[in-house]
Amino acid sequence: MSLVIHRSGTVDRQRQPVARALSVVTSRLWWLCPAFLGLMALWAIFPDFFAPMEPGAMNPRHRLLGPFDTSPEGRHLAGTGTLGADLFSEMVAGARLTLFIAVVATAIGTVVGVLIGMLAGYFQGWVDRFLMRLTEAQTAMPMFLVAILLLSMLGPSVTILIIVLPALVWPIFARVVRAETMRVRESTYIEAAVATGCATPTVLVRHVLPNVTPRILVLVVIEVGHVMLAEAGLSFLGVGVQPPDTTWGLLISTGRPLLTVAWWLTILPGVLLGVTVLCLNLLARRFETRAGAAG
Amino acid sequence: MTLRNDVSSDTAPAAPLDTSDDSSPSVTGGVPDPSAGVGDAPEPPDTTSDPVRGRMAWAAQTSIPGIVLRRVRDGVITLFLVIAVIFTLTDLVGDPALVYAPVDASAEEIARIERAFGLDRPFPERFVDYFTNIVQGDFGRSYWQNRPALDAVLEALPSTIMLTLAGIVGAALFGVGAGVLAGARPNSRFDKISNFFSVSALSVPNFWLGLLLIFVFAVRLGWFPTSGKFGWSSIVLPAVTIAIVHGGRIYLLVRSATVEEMSKPYVRVARSKGLSSNRVLRRHVLRNTGLTTATITGWEYVRMWGGAVFAIEYVFAWPGIGTLMINAADRQDFFVLQTAVIIAGAFVIVSNLVIDLMYRAIDRRIGAA
Numbered sequence: 001m002s003l004v005i006h007r008s009g010t011v012d013r014q015r016q017p018v019a020r021a022l023s024v025v026t027s028r029l030w031w032l033c034p035a036f037l038g039l040m041a042l043w044a045i046f047p048d049f050f051a052p053m054e055p056g057a058m059n060p061r062h063r064l065l066g067p068f069d070t071s072p073e074g075r076h077l078a079g080t081g082t083l084g085a086d087l088f089s090e091m092v093a094g095a096r097l098t099l100f101i102a103v104v105a106t107a108i109g110t111v112v113g114v115l116i117g118m119l120a121g122y123f124q125g126w127v128d129r130f131l132m133r134l135t136e137a138q139t140a141m142p143m144f145l146v147a148i149l150l151l152s153m154l155g156p157s158v159t160i161l162i163i164v165l166p167a168l169v170w171p172i173f174a175r176v177v178r179a180e181t182m183r184v185r186e187s188t189y190i191e192a193a194v195a196t197g198c199a200t201p202t203v204l205v206r207h208v209l210p211n212v213t214p215r216i217l218v219l220v221v222i223e224v225g226h227v228m229l230a231e232a233g234l235s236f237l238g239v240g241v242q243p244p245d246t247t248w249g250l251l252i253s254t255g256r257p258l259l260t261v262a263w264w265l266t267i268l269p270g271v272l273l274g275v276t277v278l279c280l281n282l283l284a285r286r287f288e289t290r291a292g293a294a295g
Numbered sequence: 296m297t298l299r300n301d302v303s304s305d306t307a308p309a310a311p312l313d314t315s316d317d318s319s320p321s322v323t324g325g326v327p328d329p330s331a332g333v334g335d336a337p338e339p340p341d342t343t344s345d346p347v348r349g350r351m352a353w354a355a356q357t358s359i360p361g362i363v364l365r366r367v368r369d370g371v372i373t374l375f376l377v378i379a380v381i382f383t384l385t386d387l388v389g390d391p392a393l394v395y396a397p398v399d400a401s402a403e404e405i406a407r408i409e410r411a412f413g414l415d416r417p418f419p420e421r422f423v424d425y426f427t428n429i430v431q432g433d434f435g436r437s438y439w440q441n442r443p444a445l446d447a448v449l450e451a452l453p454s455t456i457m458l459t460l461a462g463i464v465g466a467a468l469f470g471v472g473a474g475v476l477a478g479a480r481p482n483s484r485f486d487k488i489s490n491f492f493s494v495s496a497l498s499v500p501n502f503w504l505g506l507l508l509i510f511v512f513a514v515r516l517g518w519f520p521t522s523g524k525f526g527w528s529s530i531v532l533p534a535v536t537i538a539i540v541h542g543g544r545i546y547l548l549v550r551s552a553t554v555e556e557m558s559k560p561y562v563r564v565a566r567s568k569g570l571s572s573n574r575v576l577r578r579h580v581l582r583n584t585g586l587t588t589a590t591i592t593g594w595e596y597v598r599m600w601g602g603a604v605f606a607i608e609y610v611f612a613w614p615g616i617g618t619l620m621i622n623a624a625d626r627q628d629f630f631v632l633q634t635a636v637i638i639a640g641a642f643v644i645v646s647n648l649v650i651d652l653m654y655r656a657i658d659r660r661i662g663a664a
Contacts, residue, residue, distance in 0.1 A: 137376040140647065142639040144602030145620060146381070149632045152624035153388045225498065232500045233606045237621050252503055259506060260514050267510065270503035278498035285494070 030286060033279040040276055043095035053086040055093035055246070067264050079264040081254070087265060090251060091272055098247040098273070101161055102228040109166030109227075110220055113173025118204055118212070120174065121181025132178070135171045143168050144233070151239040161231060161240055168230055169223045176219060180212045187211075221284040225277035232273055248273040366651060370644045377640040382425055385633055386418065434637070435630030439623065444630040447619060448638050454524065455615035456642075458537070459604055461530055463596045465538025470545025470595075471588055477546070478553025479576050489546065496543030501603045505536040505610040522612035533611040540603055541595050548591045552584050586657060593650035600643045 043050050059080070067079040067087075079087050120131040147164050154160045184190065185208065193207050232249025234240035236256075241247045243254075248269045255265025400408075409415045413424070428434070434445040473493075477486040496504075512532060513521040520529045556562070557580060565575045605617025612618060616635050623631040 137373050137380070140373050140640060140644050141377050141380070142600050142602070142636060142643060144605060145616075145636045145639055146384070148605075148620055148624055149381070149636055150384060150388060152627065152632065153385060153629065229500050230602070233502060233602070236500075236502050237606060237609060237624075239621075239624055249500070252500070252506070256506060259510055263510050266503070266506050270500055270507070274495070274499035274503070278495055281494050281498050 030282070033283050033286075036275065036279050037283070040095055040099065043092050044099045045096075047092050047096060051086075051089035051092040053089045055085070055089040059083075059085070067268070079262065079268075081262070081265055082258065087251075087268060090246060091248065091269055094246045094248045094251055094269070097158065097241060097245055098228060098231070098249070101158065101165070101231050101241075101247070102224050105162050105165035105231070106169060106220060106224045106227050108162070109169035109223065110173055110216065112166060113170035114177050114209075114212070114216060116170065117174040117177025118181050118208060121178040122185055122200075122204060122208065124182070128178070131174070135174050138167070138171050144230070147230075147234060148237065148239050151234060156234075156239045156242055158241060158245065161234065165227050165230060169227060172223065173216065173219060176215055177212055180215050181208055184208050184211045218284050218287045221280050221287065225280040228273065228277055362655065363652060366648055370648045374641055374644050377644075378426065378429065378637055379422070381633055381636055381640075382422055385629060386421075429637070434634040437623070437628050437631045439626045439628040439631065444628075444634040445638075447631055448616065448634045451614060451616050451619040451635075452638065452642075454613060455604065455608065455617070458530065458533055458608065458613055458615060459596065459599050461534035462537030462541065462599065462604070463592065465534055466540075466542035466545055466595065467592045469538055469542030471549050471592070473542075474546040474549025474588075475553050475576070475581065475584075478550040479557060479572075479580070481554050481557075486550075490550075493543035493546040496539050497547075501536060501540045502606040502610045504539060505533065505607050508532050508536055509610070522610075524612075524614055529611075529613075533607050533613055536607050536610075537599065537604060541599055544598075545591055545595050549584070549588055552587045552591070553580065556580050556584050586654075589657070590650070590654055593646075593654070597643055597646050597650065600639060600646070 047055075065080045081087060081090075116131050116135070120128040147167070150164050151160055190203065190207055193203050198206070231240055231247065232252065235247055235249035236253040238253065241250050243250065251269035252266055252273075255262070255269070259266050406415070413421065416424075432445065434443065434448075436442070437444045437447050440447050470493075473489045477483070477489050480486060509521050509532060512518050519532050523529055562575055562580065565579055566572060570578075604615075605620065607613075608615045608617035609621050616639055620632060620635050623635070
């Protein structure tokens, strides 16, 4: 819009080159996000290829070396821990479980949420009211605390984590898909499908689902990031992934007591996790604005 | 409007309606039945066809006390559902007898402990028992602290409330201030930079952000204590951590609300009359987005109770619900865990209720005619 607040026109004109340069950089460099995510996926699939050392291998002579240490013992890109294990190798090794849990848990949450949302939006009436009341009750629950409760009672494990984490995401999918379905079901092509004798499951899968999918995809990208952060939080609190398995959240947790002497053990895994989630969020925003511009 | 609906599904007139004042007995009359009032309440005829007219019709048919009572009843039902779900889940996954029993206890000994605690009775009986006890204020005993679990939780609650309030004030200052400035001039340099920062704030793990602040401001600079709760200075770092994380989302929502408002015709009219754009922003736009902003902040406060706060508490050893829960989890203290979740859930429900009613009180178009 042309409605820009400025005290004088000249100030505004002077600023424009900077803003333009910034937008050129951000729009030209957006491919860095998928590239980074792709690299993380490669880390997860081929950790041995990317890890310079065996993750967790102890080396008493290399204890607590900082990142880019130039001493002969150096060659540790991200520094080492108390027992001399190479942090970079551990971060590479942590990628697999971090991404696996986030993707699988989000997939389960998506399926449950989409199913509930489609049923509620398509049938309306008491089905809708019952399912939405369920969704509402779930949103009133402090889910993070419920997750701590369940994980501490069941004993923390990756399997339990994958069962509990979807509970954090399905209500969002249910609400969005319900609204979209209610919009779609009024269209004439649904009416036509019903009139030609399509069975309800066919209508839902063949006609409603494809039209709801774009919104779901954007949401999936965002929610993978959310789940990743939630998993990191639970692992950090000691009720998530347990050693010898490792994720980035767990690495932050193990580094925490050494924050004053070896900051890299805490800060660097967090940077890695933050950049990954940031890439997911920026990508989702780009999809959204693209979809908005197209439609 | 679209934004408002995104933030709160509650304000949409989808809730079942009671046109009579009979809803009051279900609030006071003993155990509420979750199914009652959900399915059989009469709906006004035109709710589905036209949301605006449906909303107005609903407003015309209900008195203010009726609305308040209905919201309270909904809250009570939700709370009952929360308690039922928590009890069922804990019952499914854990056996408290195993915690009390020694490691090498035989099957008979465990069975004896179960009998002593009444754990061998059928599930419905135990649930009714548990529920009546809760209504009477008995949430079970913490065997770690050897006192009622409720006492332990209520002792931690004020610290959490204090921290969340300090956090939401900071988040609103960051988020609303930057959001209005950025939304008033979209695509400006300030807009782009703050967009990036807010998305980053939402992307980093909140507990990690807390550790980063501890490292910089407590370990390196020594301005604030690293953890604990001693005097005013110890609340600064945890509150700032919360403010950054939640301020990011408030910023994004307030910004898009401001952008939307700035594109409305009346703004162009005001500008073409010759009003300075600062004046348009202050006199017209801010007043119109004020309600949305207040609602966004309110919902963000409720959202805070969904998670972020508790991990941050643990990082800063802040003696609130989160820290209590982690310590209780380490000691397998089920009653404290259960009680903490239920009390936090109750707090969320009450906050929801208060925000919803305040919203209705401010914006008379929504309900209270």
